[in-house]
Amino acid sequence: MNTFEVTILGSGSALPTLKKRPTSQLVQYSNKYLLIDCGEGTQVQLRKAKVSYIKISHIFISHLHGDHYFGLVGLISSMHLLGRVADLYLYAPAELKEIINLQLRASNTQLRFNLVFTELASKETELIYENKDLEVHTIPLKHKILTNGFLIKETPRPRKIKAEKLKFYEVPHYKIDGIKFGEDFVTSEGETVPNEKFTFPPEKARSYAFCSDTAYREKIIPIIKGATMLYHETTFLERDSALAKKTFHSTAKQAGSIAKQSEVGKLLIGHFSARYTENDNTQFIAEVKQEFQNVEIAEELQTFEVG
Numbered sequence: 243m244n245t246f247e248v249t250i251l252g253s254g255s256a257l258p259t260l261k262k263r264p265t266s267q268l269v270q271y272s273n274k275y276l277l278i279d280c281g282e283g284t285q286v287q288l289r290k291a292k293v294s295y296i297k298i299s300h301i302f303i304s305h306l307h308g309d310h311y312f313g314l315v316g317l318i319s320s321m322h323l324l325g326r327v328a329d330l331y332l333y334a335p336a337e338l339k340e341i342i343n344l345q346l347r348a349s350n351t352q353l354r355f356n357l358v359f360t361e362l363a364s365k366e367t368e369l370i371y372e373n374k375d376l377e378v379h380t381i382p383l384k385h386k387i388l389t390n391g392f393l394i395k396e397t398p399r400p401r402k403i404k405a406e407k408l409k410f411y412e413v414p415h416y417k418i419d420g421i422k423f424g425e426d427f428v429t430s431e432g433e434t435v436p437n438e439k440f441t442f443p444p445e446k447a448r449s450y451a452f453c454s455d456t457a458y459r460e461k462i463i464p465i466i467k468g469a470t471m472l473y474h475e476t477t478f479l480e481r482d483s484a485l486a487k488k489t490f491h492s493t494a495k496q497a498g499s500i501a502k503q504s505e506v507g508k509l510l511i512g513h514f515s516a517r518y519t520e521n522d523n524t525q526f527i528a529e530v531k532q533e534f535q536n537v538e539i540a541e542e543l544q545t546f547e548v549g
Contacts (some may be wrong), residue, residue: 251284263281281311303333321355322426338359368449471509493529
């Protein structure tokens with residue numbers, strides 16, 4: 243089974259603290275590295291995690307509040323200095339392209355590699371990236387400005403073949419791929435043999451849902467339903483729920499409610515307001531557990547396996 247892991251680089255909110263950096267996460271799937279958000283300090287955290295900048299191929303920016311992208315131009319500059327030549331793919335609100343180009347132009351930096359932008363503007367979920375192993379879909383969130391989470395999921399897994407049945411029914415080789423993906427088989431006599439005769443159910447496709455800054459939003463539930471692991475912001479405790487509503491953020495209990503309704507396997511929580519201390523972590527967990535039990539703090543530089 244391919245490696246599918248998430249490393250937390252930053253789990254704080256707008257104001258960095260001595261313990262928490264702004265939001266950034268690294269997703270590794272097999273030998274592919276995807277970066278989600280890039281707050282200040284991301285480069286240092288990547289160094290601590292012993293991950294080469296050059297390995298990162300795709301960067302997904304949830305929205306254009308500074309704690310989610312102010313580290314990006316520095317990271318791009320470092321990639322340039324390290325001799326990167328491979329294209330770098332960026333998925334973000336349209337204005338980011340102008341911001342980056344302005345900063346590069348002001349510093350007279352001519353990158354050795356191409357920045358390939360995909361502009362995110364839709365308020366509906368959309369497929370923005372896919373390869374033979376993975377798909378990435380947007381999760382439209384509810385915040386002060388256009389904001390997306392990201393659902394990273396494996397492509398449908400092939401069903402497992404019963405070799406003896408293929409032999410018994412004399413299935414031609416060119417038909418096997420179709421059977422692996424659920425097709426029935428029609429014999430030379432015209433008999434339709436159902437797929438279940440030839441296959442076992444496939445391994446369940448794993449998925450990771452990242453929900454950054456957002457007010458409580460039940461509309462995301464159908465998109466993230468059954469995700470193997472969900473990261474959902476918990477900027478505030480329930481005692482500050484009025485402030486959460488005013489600033490379009492979520493409380494720990496609300497994140498637990500989303501996880502419960504979405505029937506996810508595991509919940510990670512983060513994006514804690516700087517008003518809280520490490521001593522409040524137990525209270526965040528306790529409030530989530532009023533709704534959902536399998537929860538952990540997204541501790542920085544900790545790696546979580548997806549499935």
